[in-house]
Amino acid sequence: MIANSLRWTTRDLEVMPDDGGWKRREIIDGELLVTRAPHIRHQGASGNIHFELECWSRETNLGKPFQTPGVIFTPTDAVIPDVVWISRDRLANGTDEAGYLTTAPELIIEVLSPGELNEQRDKELKLKLYSLHGVQEYWIANWQLKTLEIYRRTNAQLKLAATLLNEDSITSPLLPGFSAPLVQIFQ
Numbered sequence: 169m170i171a172n173s174l175r176w177t178t179r180d181l182e183v184m185p186d187d188g189g190w191k192r193r194e195i196i197d198g199e200l201l202v203t204r205a206p207h208i209r210h211q212g213a214s215g216n217i218h219f220e221l222e223c224w225s226r227e228t229n230l231g232k233p234f235q236t237p238g239v240i241f242t243p244t245d246a247v248i249p250d251v252v253w254i255s256r257d258r259l260a261n262g263t264d265e266a267g268y269l270t271t272a273p274e275l276i277i278e279v280l281s282p283g284e285l286n287e288q289r290d291k292e293l294k295l296k297l298y299s300l301h302g303v304q305e306y307w308i309a310n311w312q313l314k315t316l317e318i319y320r321r322t323n324a325q326l327k328l329a330a331t332l333l334n335e336d337s338i339t340s341p342l343l344p345g346f347s348a349p350l351v352q353i354f355q
Contacts, residue, residue, distance in 0.1 A: 240270050258271050
């Protein structure tokens with residue numbers, strides 16, 4: 169028996185045909201993960217998080233949020249998170265010529281899509297990946313349950329710090345003075 173040694177890379181992604189945005193292709197540890205366009209409520213929550221971060225960022229000028237950016241950690245680890253926030257310092261030297269992030273943003277947000285495999289991808293695979301590459305904070309938003317899990321870097325690993333409910337507000341030590349009611353995120 170021969171083990172499958174096929175490992176996908178960002179170079180492989182470059183030659184794949186464009187499908188008009190219906191599929192999201194990511195690579196984690198050389199494994200190709202393909203998902204379809206998310207539910208409209210998923211996109212709504214993602215857009216609301218981006219909006220709140222954008223408003224705060226314009227006031228503070230400390231960094232910038234982006235929706236569905238390409239983040240290339242290594243040739244075999246390339247993902248498209250729902251939202252990221254990156255400081256001005258990291259952003260200054262953290263992109264390649266194609267406009268992809270090549271350094272870890274301080275904050276990554278994923279909005280869960282329904283299904284066990286989607287949950288496993290975001291809560292296990294991506295959690296490990298983001299932890300390994302120095303992400304400071306990772307939020308997992310669940311638009312169906314109206315909850316948000318906050319993972320913060322502790323002893324070089326992302327650990328669950330809080331689970332917020334719909335009546336709570338999101339705050340972060342990374343974002344001084346930032347506060348967003350979860351009810352507005354999931355409206």
